[in-house]
Amino acid sequence: MREITLSQAVNEALAEEMRHDPTTFILGEDVAEAGTPFKVLSGLVEEFGTDRVIDTPISEPGFVGIAVGAALTGARPIVDLMFGDFIYLVMDQLCNQAAKQQYMSGGKLSVPMVLRTNLGATRRSGAQHSQSLHVLVAHIPGLKVALPSSAYEAKGLMKTAIRDNNPVVIIEDKLMYQDKAPVPEDEYLIPFGEANIKREGSDITLIGTSSMVQVAEAAARILESEGISAEVIDPRTIVPLDEETLLKSVRKTSRAIVIDEGHQNYGITGEIASRLNEKAFYYLDAPVLRMGAMDVPVPFSPVLEDLTVPTPERVAENARRLCAGEMIHAA
């Protein structure tokens, strides 16, 4: 199969869906001629024109609000939020205005919009351009949240996001834009709420999201060389969450680590670990271990920044100890 970058995959998904549905359009800062700073949207304005690939002023609450209004009245806007750190700025529009419309109207109003943005540290971008804030939106009923872990997921989840009738937040890993993966030429969509078993194994389950799927896979390779068989699962969407697939795996392996790039404290690992602890309690040999990012603002200095995010080595080390029956805590 041909291999394309995550960036190209997103671009293809957007182009296909924009051809498919004339009510779709893209809205965001420097999305048109510049194709965004990450160049993910290059070429779209040439095909679809400035009416459908719209450069906005630096007004995040404003243009997210505009997207809500357009979605509420019959269009399917796709908002480009340049950095995931700016989610803070648009929380009211996303969580008060978009997420609740369907419910508050008793099912009469819907907001079919997509907010695409990114997450991830270790790019030396400092504390305000490196955050992984997905838990903030995952907590809010009415929003769906997808975290693609490769070009393949990025394309398939984006297409589903655009066709879904709800506000969907899709968060890409900004370090992965140039990573290639096999992506079919033929059209495909990836359904929400279906976890992907990236690798089968029997001794321990490694659940990774977004950037941490690769980390989990690398850890699994290390472990394999030591005779430990790790199963790696990517939930793909954290809302809805495919609890069944995760539970099935954990009931089989009896051990699990949940790995995520958001801060650990009050982050998504707590939810996932709790659900596994609750529903697979009698199968577990040890409590589910959580590995989130450190609970510190992301430091600029490279020597510090690299410490803040889980690495394959540290995941493997924890897995090894868990499998050896050691009692370990994340904190």
Next chain:
Amino acid sequence: MREITLSQAVNEALAEEMRHDPTTFILGEDVAEAGTPFKVLSGLVEEFGTDRVIDTPISEPGFVGIAVGAALTGARPIVDLMFGDFIYLVMDQLCNQAAKQQYMSGGKLSVPMVLRTNLGATRRSGAQHSQSLHVLVAHIPGLKVALPSSAYEAKGLMKTAIRDNNPVVIIEDKLMYQDKAPVPEDEYLIPFGEANIKREGSDITLIGTSSMVQVAEAAARILESEGISAEVIDPRTIVPLDEETLLKSVRKTSRAIVIDEGHQNYGITGEIASRLNEKAFYYLDAPVLRMGAMDVPVPFSPVLEDLTVPTPERVAENARRLCAGEMIHAA
């Protein structure tokens, strides 16, 4: 001991600290003559004048940003955010601008400010005036988060919050403003990170936050009449969290329910339950059970709204089943 309302307790704490430190001032909508819609601040403008009790326009990001700047340069602002639902509007100022200053400056800048706001449903206030959003700020390193559960805590935690050198978010239960509790006349402060054992017990630990402390206590009374001895613990601050006290209790009782008024999904119950599962795993007879608010926007209709929040009856029912050895799940 004299009994005063939670509202009076907050008012006293503010007045005492404002007398104590001339760099403190209050900033918010209708805080002066009106004393806020909940009348919590009544009388303060008469004592401290409009220079220190400042009515602002309806500009939440603006006046929170102003508080950050004032705190950064030597004052101790206390921001009044009329409804906890407006936290969404000020997330950037709180989480990018306030929370990270100390760290980003390598310890040279600090932001000693307090944001006081509220939480809680069942007031028929609709989906945008009923949310309990504490997890959003609890997730962000650099912020401290206090959730007073009675007039006593409201006063003691507020005084500590004002003297703390960090940005502190203190969230009151808006249904509790008229509730009375014994509050000493003598000055006292409640340290952050010290949970309060509201009631000792041996069969099960009920951990409740804010409004849910009363719910837990009521459940404990129901259980007591059935011969089940429940320990009730109020963490009082969720950042920092007094894990030790919680663990000690759970290691003793072997069973626990975490009860909170925020949405359950990706809310604070997951973090607390995970920590207990991780660190008291071998003591537990059953996985820690979580009871958050339902994962739905808060409905207006009274018949629906009351279903969304944990009640003493439902807590008691779950506790009963847990103690009977039944395997139950929150979801």
Next chain:
Amino acid sequence: MTSKTKTKTKTSPNTDDYLRMYTQMVRIRTFEDNANQLYLAGKMQGLTHMYSGEEAVAVGICEALTDNDRITSTHRGHGHCVAKGANYKEMFCELLGKQEGYCRGKGGSMHIADQSHGNLGANAIVGGSMGIATGSALRAKLLGQDDVTVCFFGDGATAQGLLYEVMNMAALWKLPVIYACENNGYSEYTKTEEIAAGSITARAEAFGIEAFSIDGQDVLGVNELSKKLVARCRNNEGPFFVELMTYRYHGHHVGDINREYYRSKKEEADWKENRDPIIRFRGWLVEQGIATEEEIETLNEQIKQDAKEAVAYAEAAAYPDVAEVDMHVYAETDPATLQAGN
């Protein structure tokens, strides 16, 4: 402004329009009187904000719109809802949390919406709908639809930065949206001059938006300007900004009873007695021979009767089934559309 012209007669082609405007204003006032009673009688819970006194604004503007045109409303939204064509029954049901309400009881007073008439809904976040209104206008422009969107908000809401963000985009992109600022002199318990520096209309003008400041108690004046601006919006000349000077008769919300510390009884009386939009328009209708006092009394009575019946209906109506509590969190998506090739 136009109330002194004497050119219209009972046979004027506008007679129906005038009578409908009058009717709609009285329907709003009557709705609010009943809502207030329901609150005072403990039959309605929650936070509710009365529109009484401001009727000429909602009616003057909404009468210039078609059902296809959209509005966004505020926490003080009953007036906009009635003016845009809503029925009493579904409105009262919503205020009481009943299943037959416009939002199945899930929205309540602060989130009432009436999709069928283009009312995109009240909003409990001050200024919260400014983006929505502007987005509705962008949708119209992009999809080549010729509807206009009116964004209602109060003087207090002009303090929200969002307004300036969306006005900038509306101006840059020439969107068919009208920003209608209902300046009733207060935001909650604070006078406008204490929270708004400079000039409200100048703020819109600074973004290159044509702005007007008019008497919001004169329904004909409001309607005339609105018709012009709506036509100009349809002709791609938008956006516009209109400040409407008006007054709320009740407290900020139904529970705001003792309010002399922030505004005097004298001031309230002055507005009610000398600037009431309904009394004023009624006088003009009679003066112009468009309706007689008797006809008007009959109309008023009929509306009161309608309200009474709707209230009784709503009180007797069923609450939503408890099973509805976790319905409508997510909109459904037809599984077929999620298949490749579709």
Next chain:
Amino acid sequence: MTSKTKTKTKTSPNTDDYLRMYTQMVRIRTFEDNANQLYLAGKMQGLTHMYSGEEAVAVGICEALTDNDRITSTHRGHGHCVAKGANYKEMFCELLGKQEGYCRGKGGSMHIADQSHGNLGANAIVGGSMGIATGSALRAKLLGQDDVTVCFFGDGATAQGLLYEVMNMAALWKLPVIYACENNGYSEYTKTEEIAAGSITARAEAFGIEAFSIDGQDVLGVNELSKKLVARCRNNEGPFFVELMTYRYHGHHVGDINREYYRSKKEEADWKENRDPIIRFRGWLVEQGIATEEEIETLNEQIKQDAKEAVAYAEAAAYPDVAEVDMHVYAETDPATLQAGN
């Protein structure tokens, strides 16, 4: 504006000021040239935005301030930092993530702050510091301190609603703050006219704020106006708004190399050749007899040498200890202050 006056001579009491302004401008340009080299050589990581071309803005303004006055800065913040008095060494250390940096390496280019000279810090959120600057001014007013705060931001940042929220409050409360809009014609890859409707200064004026639009390449003009406005701020006549027309020579950030799709080489050359603030001021200094060409060349060389040394120092300096990673998340509070009775 003042560059044509011939009244100053080498013996003028302002000679030192002029030479310091010149020095500071060259120090900024030289700092950026070195930072750019560090980036191109792969020695500096991350996102960095060059201030070259805009020197007269930061220097003209900051030379009107004392160390006690505060500024807030932006993502394009090196110029403000140098102009407000920072040292090369701590700056380069910060850019390289070294422990001796102003922020112990934790901030980096986009968060550099220099507490000792009143620089409250760069900010990676466009417009993110507008509240901070206004709050600093409120603190001055409330605590009876007479310092002034300058809020630097770009033309693109005028699209952030926060600006209008804080200008409204600054105007209502007469705060000693100067909003300094560095209009360099672009926000990232977009021309200002495509993202800013109407007039930027009119927006401030609409809030009752006196506003100015001036040539940002003329350091003396900028300084003269700044001195006046700072004095007026100290005299309780603030706030003010100044738009400074300027130009950035580099791409939006160090990696923005091929940029002809959004601005022409010809336009860049025109600004560099005909409107460079340093060349222009240097010419004036010589013309006025304040410095000779040789003196200026010596000065330039000295600054280059300083930069070279500071870069070498920073390259050799130590990274923070790994134990620092979880230090400084929370400020300490003296336990004694948390006791009752204290």
